[in-house]
Amino acid sequence: MDKYRKWLILLILLTGCGDQRILEDQAMVQTITYDLAGKQNGMDQIQVSAALPLAKKEESQKIISTKAKSMLEAQMKASEQTDWDIVHGQLRTVLFGKSVAKKGLSSYCDTLERDPSVGHRTHIMITNGNAAKMLFDNYQQQKGTYEYIDQLIEKESKNNRLPEINSYQFMRDLYDDGIDPVAPQLVKKKKHVEVDGIALFRDDHYITYLDSSMGPFYMLLTKTVKKGRLTFTWEGGKNREAELLTFSITDSDQKIDIKRSVRHPFALVISVNVKGTVLEYMGEGNIANPNQHSRIEKKMEKHLKEKMKKVVAFTQKHRVDSLGIGKVVRNSLNYEEWNKLNWRETYSNIPITIHTDVQLRDYGRVN
Secondary structure, eight states, rough: OOOHHHHHHHHHHHHHHHHHHHHHHHEEEEEEEEEEEEETTTTTEEEEEEEEEOOOSSEEEEEEEESSHHHHHHHHHHHOOSSSEEEOOOOOOEEHHHHHHHHHHHHHHHHHHHHTTSOOOOOOEEEEEOOOHHHHOOOOOOSSSHHHHHHHHHHHHHHHSSOOOBHHHHHHHHOOTTOOOOOEEEEEEESSSSEEEEEEEEEEEEEEEEEGGHHHHHHHHHHHHSOOOOEEEEOOSSSOOOOEEEEEEEEEEEEEEEOOOOSOOOEEEEEEEEEEEEEEEEESSSSTHHHHHHHHHHHHHHHHHHHHHHHHHHHTTTTTOOOHHHHHHTTSOOOOHHHHHHHHHHHHHOOOOEEEEEEEEEOOOOO
């Protein structure tokens, strides 16, 4: 009996040592970038770069870069540059250069989805410029660029300044005929990475982007927002002072009503309700005075309405249903009616009205 126990203990110890050896030989890819790199034999080449975290090293990351005709070919070529086994089990972010995104992302996202080691929560992002150059720079010495970029997007999405899009969400919207995909867009500055806006797609092709200043208004049009800040400024005149107000959003909702008319097959009304508190106010009068409440709320409603109208008009101009309005229209029709409808063309010409309602719950003791 003691003999069998000794063999059992030995097997357990050997198993543990085997796992440790395998783990040490693996390179856990955190971020991958894709850029166009010219043509070879008539086929587009892509430059693929991968960020690998380094433990107990002077540098926080190692970058492996190669050129290939496909993602899998690039993976094989990259493995030739290191004695580690390159694995994607810890992949958190995929950065696509705008040059690649304009050509279409469906094949890349499909390959990611087919890899069982890649999780559905992998972030999809677009770079305004070369994605590899963004990854190669080290903006904060205490952490790798891959971690810096990932945390930047998480912070901005939590504050509802732009959507946080993973591979599952992108593919879901890509195959839904009532909405077009979107993704966060970044831009490389000299000493930091900055949020550039929201990349807008028509099917899987990059078309344009909403400036980052319009991000909060896009978010209010597309989801329930329970956290975020907006700053309103109003110019002064002969008989009034200029005003500035910083507003903390505590809750919001939106509703789309569909109306039929003789001149248009559809007319849409988007109603957006926003609740929140005043964090800062500079201007005339005492905002804590109840007589001022209605005046401030109406000015905020007008400002929100104007910004949201610009977002809607921008998507209609570029024929991209980034707001998912088509899903609401589709649900109001039967299967045959929707299939006969050319939604892409209909959306670009459909009249859309914006209604806004602002409720300030707490004005504070501000003068």
